[in-house]
Amino acid sequence: MTETPRLRGMANVSYWAADWQAAKGWYTELIGFAPYFLRDGYAEWRLGDHQDELGLIDSRYRPPGTASGPGGVVLYWHVDDVHGMFARLLALGATAHEPPQDRGHGFVTATVVDPFGNLLGVMYNPHHVEILAAKEAAVVPQG
Template identity: 30%
Template sequence: MGDLLGVEEVLFFVDDVQDAKKWFSDLLGSEPYFDHANYCAFHAADTTVAVHPSDEKTSSGIAGQVIYWRVADIKKTIAHFESHGCSLFRGPIYGVDEVWVCQLLDPFGNVWGLLEK
């Protein structure tokens, strides 16, 4: 796959970083390892999940690409996300590639993909 080595960072765009920071902390179960008024970053598995202010070039919401997070129990993880204000967007479905997948919308209009093998 050329020079691609893996997903380093997933960047979520929100209206107010500091307002969104608490929600991300609650969902991910940790405080940010980097915290600034215009950017904060969390560790999630082997990936950085970061929050950045939306602007004229990039708004929050669905933009086409979806990052899928591998999970051990998709039903349990869906319930966790729903308890933090997310709603199902697609699925869950058992795909033709024999994995469970779904997409959830967070309170900021962003999509989170979940995948269970």
């Protein structure tokens, strides 16, 4: 008997940029450190509580038929302060797409378009906080 294939979590999100060098600089400034992996036309950072991977790909490698510009899918990065991060993203040159919105039950979201045409979402997600707290509690020695 084989197990039914299932999604297990985000492994990598990739953004495209026609001006890859400028985008690499912009994301390095936003993230706060240089990518851990570099090759011509590709940079990758590991960041956040789960060391999620953000890839930045030169648009010359975009597969034919791949849409450019803001699309219909938004990956939301968890942040502790949506309003503060939204303001920081705008200060770095992003354009407001959807200002911070209270979605109820503690969820707050916002989206911007980065200077390279990609949708970038930020979210305060109480479930993310709960999961992280549970994992941290599980590794704390009981004494």
